[in-house]
Amino acid sequence: MKREHRTLLIQSGLFIATLITTTLAGAEWTYGKSIYLPGYQWSDFVSGFSFSIPFLLILTVHEFGHYFTARYHAVSATLPYYIPLPPIPFSIGTMGALIRLRQRVYSKRQDFDIGISGPLAGFTMALLILCYGFMNLPEPEYIFSIHPEYEEYGLNYANEVYNTSSDKIMDVVVGQNLLFLFFEKFVADPGRMPNPHEIIHYPILFAGFLSLVFTSLNLLPIGQLDGGRVVHGLFGSKIHGVIARITFLAMLYYACIGAIDLHDTPENVMWWISGGALFLYLVLLGLGLSRRDTIMYAMLILASLILISYLFPTVHGYSGWIIFVFLLGRFIGIQIPPLEIEEPLDTKRIILGWLALIIFAICFSLAPIEVG
Helix, strand or coil: CCCCHHHHHHHHHHHHCCCHHHHHHHHHHHHCCCCCCCCCCCCHHHHHHHHHHHHHHHHHHHHHHHHHHHHHHHCCCCEEEEEEEECCCCCEEEEEEEECCCCCCCCCHHHHHHHHHHHHHHHHHHHHHHHHHHHHHCCCCHHHCCCCHHHHHHHHHHHHHHHHHHCCCCCCCEEHHHHHHHHHHHHCCCCCCCCHHHHHCCHHHHHHHHHHHHHHCCCCCCCCCHHHHHHHHHHHHHHHHHHHHHHHHHHHHHCCCCCCCCCCCCHHHHHHHHHHHHHHHHHHHHHHHHHHHHHHHHHHHHHHHHHHHCCCCCCCCCHHHHHHHHHHHHCCCCCCCCECCCCCHHHHHHHHHHHHHHHHHCCCCCCCEEEC
């Protein structure tokens, strides 16, 4: 079998696997139909398509934005590799997708175009899907088909379920961003707008929201993320390096605030401190500093985190960013390799670059999903 055919089979298999895992995740998040519960049926699986199809459509448009732009610039690129996740608790079925450039990019303009095209294409598709979702919300009684136990409280169930219920169920709250707030205020019918605790049961809205989260993470001005390429194109490598380090350290700090509980047992506190020191050292290696400086910065950050935990024990960041920060520091990288041709961008590219930064600002959510 030719290498190209083998690669195409792998890519097709990964897409099919990702379609299956995101559909399983959609059925569980939206309708509570877990494959691990007895009585799981084919119809339960099919119900998850209402989440997986819009979600993968946005993801696919994003990746093909990169692909076709690379082809336009005569840069050889692979078709998307989708990354499935097994159906485990709180999994959304995928870690996204990526294309691989088979050739090195030498020009800043080419690098900028390839980087920005994916987020712009995916964001456009997300806008269309969210517009449809917010304009076609079901009647508020729809939630009773998911939670029949709410029906006894009527449409004021939120006051009872989230505030005074003694047998409180697991609570999943979808965070807010500026774009979601716009749709809520100016597009959705206020009488049909779901409670923030129940957004996960509206598959189109949930898929659109997660797509915005993916878009904002891709647009972080760090390393070879799409946002890193945009910032590098707009400001050059030196300023990109400064912005990338500041953004990375801010995310790291925010992810770790409150992670160490000083009121735990002494043994557990020591384990947390030791594990935190190792984690910070490994992550900070991505800054490219000497070993001595990396250890010094890791100890300084750890000491400040302990101090904050002692002085302000109720202050917490968002631990959901910890894995992403680890991936940034150890695998994605904070810097961007230098390019041979560093020509300045023209006006239209500068405008698109600033538009991408605005998209990042309106899509980013400090705490996308919180489970209580």
